Amino acid sequence: MHIAIAGNIGSGKTSLAALLAKHYGWQAHFEEIDNNPYLSDFYEDMKRWSFNLQVYFLNSRFSQIMKIRESKKTVVQDRTIYEDAYIFATNLFDMGLMSDRDFRTYLSLFELMTRLIQPPDLLIYLRASVPTLFRQIGLRGRSYEAGIRLDYLSSLNEKYEAWMLNYKEGKLLTINVDELDFIKDPQALSAIFDKVDAKLHGLFQQKL
Numbered sequence: 001m002h003i004a005i006a007g008n009i010g011s012g013k014t015s016l017a018a019l020l021a022k023h024y025g026w027q028a029h030f031e032e033i034d035n036n037p038y039l040s041d042f043y044e045d046m047k048r049w050s051f052n053l054q055v056y057f058l059n060s061r062f063s064q065i066m067k068i069r070e071s072k073k074t075v076v077q078d079r080t081i082y083e084d085a086y087i088f089a090t091n092l093f094d095m096g097l098m099s100d101r102d103f104r105t106y107l108s109l110f111e112l113m114t115r116l117i118q119p120p121d122l123l124i125y126l127r128a129s130v131p132t133l134f135r136q137i138g139l140r141g142r143s144y145e146a147g148i149r150l151d152y153l154s155s156l157n158e159k160y161e162a163w164m165l166n167y168k169e170g171k172l173l174t175i176n177v178d179e180l181d182f183i184k185d186p187q188a189l190s191a192i193f194d195k196v197d198a199k200l201h202g203l204f205q206q207k208l
Contacts, residue, residue: 001200002068002118004077007126007177008156009148010137015183016126016192017078023193029068029077032060043145050092051102055109057084062113069118080120082169085110087159095155119169122199127161128177130154173199 003026005013014030021028038056042049061081068075089106092098098106128136130153137145164174173195180188 001074001122002065002077002120003074003122003124004080004120005124005126006080006083006160008128008133008153008160009145010133010135010140010153011126011128011177012136012183013078013126016124017076019182019189020076020196024074024076026076027071027073029064029075031078043148046092046097050089050098051106054084054089054092054098054106057088058106058109058113062117065117077120080123081110081114081117082119082163083160086163087156091152091155091159095152122171122173122196123167123169124196125160125164125172125174126177127164127174128157130157132178133157171199 003020005017005020007013017028017030020026036053036056038049038053042053058081061079061084064077065081068077085107089098089103089110093100093103130150133153134148134150137148164172175182175192175195180191182189182192
């Protein structure tokens with residue numbers, strides 16, 4: 001099975017993926033951050049590097065999904081290929097940080113790739129307010145994220161909510177990170193495991 005975690009920057013996707021993998025014995029696939037050759041440049045000059053960054057993420061995510069589908073193990077993935085297009089690339093275009101030409105080229109690549117893949121069996125959406133996101137980004141202390149703007153995070157949040165409102169590709173579990181601090185609170189994490197179990201039992205029955 002393919003479990004994917006969606007959410008804004010700083011919502012806790014990587015942490016939850018690791019915790020789920022440990023609890024259920026799943027294989028975790030994490031977003032390539034440290035080896036990304038464009039990320040630091042992007043935060044310095046978003047308009048110049050937006051297209052390069054998004055194509056890099058698109059290619060990385062597509063490669064991940066192909067490996068996931070070839071695997072016989074249950075995999076939990078940190079971020080989805082759909083977020084790259086529906087959230088991040090669209091947001092950059094709307095903010096005037098990606099040209100119309102680059103955006104159309106990007107979308108044609110995305111549409112071609114998504115014809116060859118299937119959506120995740122279960123999508124876990126981590127909903128978090130901008131203050132929570134900003135606080136958690138500060139706590140992890142990545143130097144290249146120091147310049148992230150509040151309006152950028154807010155705009156991303158709006159697009160996440162719009163995407164989730166219309167999400168029909170598969171099972172969806174929404175977790176409010178403002179209310180459930182699963183990193184510090186064991187009871188909050190246990191509550192999330194219970195929610196995941198409830199969703200998965202339905203999935204297993206469908207696949208029998």
